[in-house]
Structures are given as C-alpha cells and as structure tokens.
Amino acid sequence: MRGAIAAALLAASLTFGASAGMAADLVSGLKSAAPQPPSADLKPGLAVTYYFNEFNNTREIPDWAKYRDGVRGEPILILDYFVGDGEVLTSGRNDHVGADIRGYLNFPVAGTYTIAMRSNDGVDLKIGGVRVVHDPDVHSDRFSDLVPVEITAPGWYPLRLFYFEKQVTSTVELYWLKPGGTGQLDFVPEEAFAHIPGEVPQE
Ligand SMILES: [Ca+2]
DSSP states (O other), rough: HHHHHHHHEEEEHHHHHHTTTOOOOOBBBOOOOOOOGGGGGGGGGGGEEESSSSSSSTHHHHHHTTSSSOOOOOOOOOOEEOOOOOOOOTTSSSSSSSEEEEEEEEOSSOOOEEEEEEEEOOOOEETTTTTEEOOOOSSSSEEBBBBBESSSSOOEEEEEEEEEOSSSSSSSEEEEEEOOOSOOEEEOOOGEEEEEOOOOOOO
C-alpha cells in the first residue's frame, strides 16, 4: 500500500529534482565494516530505538538519548514509509517520535550509486561514517538532492539514520540507483539491510 503510493509519486518528484539541477556533489570516503559482519549473525532489517518527545531537529535525538532510555522497536525491514497520519515506522505512535536507526547496508558492487531520501520530518543519514543525506528540520514531505555516492569496495557498510516525526503526517523513504543504472531510482530493497541483534550500534 504505502510502497505503491510512493512509487506513483516518485516519477514526478525525481523529474522535479532533475529539472531543478538538484544533483549533489560526489560523496566519497565511505568505510565498509571492518571486519565484515559474519553472515550467520545478520538478521533482516535495521535495528531501531525510539525516543518519544517533541523533536524539532535530528540533532536533538542523541542529546535527548544521553538522559533518557529509549524503547527498542521491531526491526525496520525497508524504508518505504509514506503513511500519512498513521503509525511512525514500528513505533506504535503517530506523533512525537524520534528514531535512532542502525545496522548495515550492503552495496553489491563497486561504483557510483545515486542515493535519495524523501522525508517528513527530519533525517540525518550516515553510511560508512560519512553523511549522505541531511535535512534535519521540521518539514512536509520532500525529496533530498540526488546524491552520487562512490563505493570503492562492495560489501556491508554501517548505516546510522536519525529521524523524527513531530506531528500530523510522516514519511521516510530511502532510494538508490545502482552503478550503470538508468531511469528511476528504486527503494533500497530489503535484502540490502541487516543488523546484528544486541550489537553495540556503530556510527
Ligand atoms: Ca510531520
């Protein structure tokens, strides 16, 4: 349901991005997980810890987490949440949710990927220790720039996403276009996400 709606809107949004010249500078220097996580330890999806508060910027989430315990949620299998005023991710809440999302993202081949997010409200995405998408404030649904990301070695990269929903509608989507790909970006698929239960999260 939510994926179908998002796909229907994606073409128009990406056309807007291209026409507005919103391609970002190349992002490089991402570090793969070292050592690579053992495949036997990996479970589907991204781990998530929720903080229930009225956030106005993603930077407030780690600050808040210094003083309050979060609530571990069910893993997030894919970032395709376009849910109107419904539940925010796997939090069980509709508003006033902050999420600290961690795990691994698998890049199957080396090369230059194009990565983009749509968010409502703020997002701050790091992959391999490098910030890729940063739209940290309260806002209605909007796409990020189309970000070219250089991957020099295939494999698992640590992913860390801070996200919050203040009120009313919420959206968090992650897209990519693989090296040599053409046309529309796709949702980063489920098989590209993993986490190790109970692992101390990496940046
Ligand atoms: Ca909102």
